[in-house]
Amino acid sequence: MAVAPTMTMQGSLAGLQQLELPRTSYLGSQLGSQFRVRQPCVKLSPRISSLKLHCQVSPSSTTLPQLNVDISGPGKPLQPVERTTIRLALPSKGRMAEDTLGLMKDCQLSVRKLNPRQYIADISELKNVEVWFQRASDVVRKLKTGDVDMGIVGYDMLREYGEDSEDLVIVHDALGFGECHLAIGIPTYGIFENINSLNELAAMPLWTEDRPLRVVTGYTYLGKKFLEKHGFKHVQLSTADGALEAAPAMGTADAILDLVSSGTTLRENNLKEISGGAVLSSQGVFVANKKALLERKEVLDVAHEMLERFEAHLTALGQFTVVANMRGASAEEVAERILNNTSYPGLQGPTVSPVYTNEGGTANVDYYAITICVPKPQLYHAVQQLRKAGGSGVLVSPLTYIFDEETPRYRQLLENLKA
Numbered sequence: 580m581a582v583a584p585t586m587t588m589q590g591s592l593a594g595l596q597q598l599e600l601p602r603t604s605y606l607g608s609q610l611g612s613q614f615r616v617r618q619p620c621v622k623l624s625p626r627i628s629s630l631k632l633h634c635q636v637s638p639s640s641t642t643l644p645q646l647n648v649d650i651s652g653p654g655k656p657l658q659p660v661e662r663t664t665i666r667l668a669l670p671s672k673g674r675m676a677e678d679t680l681g682l683m684k685d686c687q688l689s690v691r692k693l694n695p696r697q698y699i700a701d702i703s704e705l706k707n708v709e710v711w712f713q714r715a716s717d718v719v720r721k722l723k724t725g726d727v728d729m730g731i732v733g734y735d736m737l738r739e740y741g742e743d744s745e746d747l748v749i750v751h752d753a754l755g756f757g758e759c760h761l762a763i764g765i766p767t768y769g770i771f772e773n774i775n776s777l778n779e780l781a782a783m784p785l786w787t788e789d790r791p792l793r794v795v796t797g798y799t800y801l802g803k804k805f806l807e808k809h810g811f812k813h814v815q816l817s818t819a820d821g822a823l824e825a826a827p828a829m830g831t832a833d834a835i836l837d838l839v840s841s842g843t844t845l846r847e848n849n850l851k852e853i854s855g856g857a858v859l860s861s862q863g864v865f866v867a868n869k870k871a872l873l874e875r876k877e878v879l880d881v882a883h884e885m886l887e888r889f890e891a892h893l894t895a896l897g898q899f900t901v902v903a904n905m906r907g908a909s910a911e912e913v914a915e916r917i918l919n920n921t922s923y924p925g926l927q928g929p930t931v932s933p934v935y936t937n938e939g940g941t942a943n944v945d946y947y948a949i950t951i952c953v954p955k956p957q958l959y960h961a962v963q964q965l966r967k968a969g970g971s972g973v974l975v976s977p978l979t980y981i982f983d984e985e986t987p988r989y990r991q992l993l994e995n996l997k998a
């Protein structure tokens with residue numbers, strides 16, 4: 580992809596209050612070339628003296644070029660134009676994109692892209708919500724600036740690009756996909772053969788100002804903080820976009836700092852993890868811009884609804900409803916038998932209800948139906964316990980959603996917003 584030179588518009592912005600860049604507009608006539616603009620709308624201060632437009636263009640490309648707008652001059656920072664729509668940013672590619680859309684679908688949130696080439700979609704169940712597909716790093720950046728209100732991203736990316744910003748607040752911290760950890764990897768051979776902990780790595784006399792420990796990583800913010808905190812004095816961090824595991828064998832780095840999931844990539848490249856070398860554990864998280872939640876009730880309401888749907892689905896994952904009939908003297912007696920003889924009483928306790936038969940149209944108080952909820956690995960054990968306690972006709976069905984009372988996560992969110 581060819582990179583176009585930076586273009587600068589100077590001196591023409593004297594009285595310009597607002598520059599509208601609708602998604603579909605072309606700035607061709609002004610710039611002498613055609614650019615489709617992503618940034619929907621920005622407001623400029625009249626004190627701004629120059630506008631720089633950088634972009635990547637490929638005449639043959641079918642994808643939309645990215646346009647970044649930098650403002651120079653003594654102007655005030657850009658203020659996003661007030662908008663009434665609620666923006667949700669989702670990862671545009673890779674495993675996180677697929678898993679995120681899978682979660683949304685499982686929660687009955689249908690993300691509809693009007694056109695596969697577009698970066699925007701809607702959700703039929705959530706009116707007034709715009710979905711913007713972005714690279715993970717941009718999801719975080721745009722959450723920070725308030726250009727989007729909510730987003731889903733890996734916790735690793737949130738920490739790396741969020742840079743501990745107070746403008747971001749986690750609404751759900753465990754979406755159940757993208758599970759991995761960020762860790763140091765060093766060679767299993769050569770001078771590292773007997774190095775098995777971070778302390779041992781830091782204490783190697785080899786590292787000096789002239790010959791620092793060279794670490795290649797996509798996580799320079801987290802990596803720098805982590806290594807400094809653990810007493811590394813002479814470190815040189817470099818970045819690469821992928822295949823970091825090749826760097827030590829190529830001789831371009833001593834160690835890597837990258838994501839590990841199964842550990843296969845490390846192993847197959849003769850690298851190992853070391854004790855104390857894990858920076859953080861990560862999985863998909865649901866994040867929001869704090870100001871948007873505090874100042875726009877409609878954003879908080881949508882975040883609440885999405886949180887409830889996520890919780891209901893994730894709590895139910897791997898749980899089964901078990902229904903059995905049981906003879907008994909009374910509902911209380913049956914409930915007591917369940918509580919005393921089984922390990923799975925249900926959410927608050929067993930549901931016990933009388934079974935009505937056709938005989939004479941009266942309640943047959945001898946039989947009760949009981950309902951409990953059991954995690955998948957314990958299913959067979961639970962059925963055995965129920966049978967022992969007198970249960971028969973046991974029916975098992977998977978649970979789709981568990982909507983509990985107000986979720987602890989929502990209470991926590993409200994607390995965090997007060998802080």
Ligand SMILES: Nc1ncnc2c1ncn2[C@@H]1O[C@H](COP(=O)(O)OP(=O)(O)OP(=O)(O)O)[C@@H](O)[C@H]1O
Nearest residue numbers: 673674675714715733734735736757758759838840
């Ligand atoms: N091996 C893995 N197992 C599980 N989750 C992973 C793994 N590798 C990465 N992830 C998670 O998926 C996210 C995206 O990783 P992936 O490698 O798919 O992105 P990418 O396509 O390289 O991203 P981009 O190019 O947009 O920066 C990571 O930030 C992390 O949260």
Ligand SMILES: O=P(O)(O)OC[C@H]1O[C@H](OP(=O)(O)OP(=O)(O)O)[C@H](O)[C@@H]1O
Nearest residue numbers: 821822837838839840841842843844845
């Ligand atoms: O422990 P493992 O299960 O082997 O996974 C770890 C690998 O997964 C990620 O790469 P990915 O497969 O996303 O490719 P990438 O290097 O292009 O990001 C990560 O960067 C590691 O290389």
